[in-house]
Amino acid sequence: MNDVLARVGDKWSVRVVMALAGGSRRFNELRRDIAGISQRMLTRTLRGLERDGLVSRAVTASVPPRVDYALTPLGNSLRDPVARLGNWAIANIGKIETARALFDAGSDHTKL
């Protein structure tokens, strides 16, 4: 289970799954939609998601070749739990940042 959690909880995987929730996307569309991801990291994340059966890759033999990525049925079933985790993160990021600032400024963790 740990390696499955490592994949589905991975921050970039979460972002890619959320970006594909609305339908298939091309590589450069994903790169534009996911702020801060590098070409290398997007390639690696898509490869991992494809290997896990969560994302499919369709190649159209044009010049240049066109590659579309989409969630598989398994990937679609991951949308809801991932969205809940993502929404929790969005709702609570302020509290977490406050906690971090207090911890770093202090704190209790130096007492023992």
Added chain:
Amino acid sequence: MNDVLARVGDKWSVRVVMALAGGSRRFNELRRDIAGISQRMLTRTLRGLERDGLVSRAVTASVPPRVDYALTPLGNSLRDPVARLGNWAIANIGKIETARALFDAGSDHTKL
């Protein structure tokens, strides 16, 4: 949001949050409950969760000192989304392992 997802989706953080869902635990109890975690990784994971305000740490001045870890209210609010992700992983690990075996044995990813 990415660093929040990195924390809450981290495989060991998920395991610790799930282990603390039933109530407070001492360090060695957590280590026993979470198969495969090293002392170093548990220390590091608890420190990260404490810094994020998700886990509290209560020290009792006995000899030796006793340290109990528990979910904070913020940590408790994370239980549900984390459990959903964990349950999804448990339910789908078989499909993911099959997909990985097919991918590694093949496959489509060598075609372009």
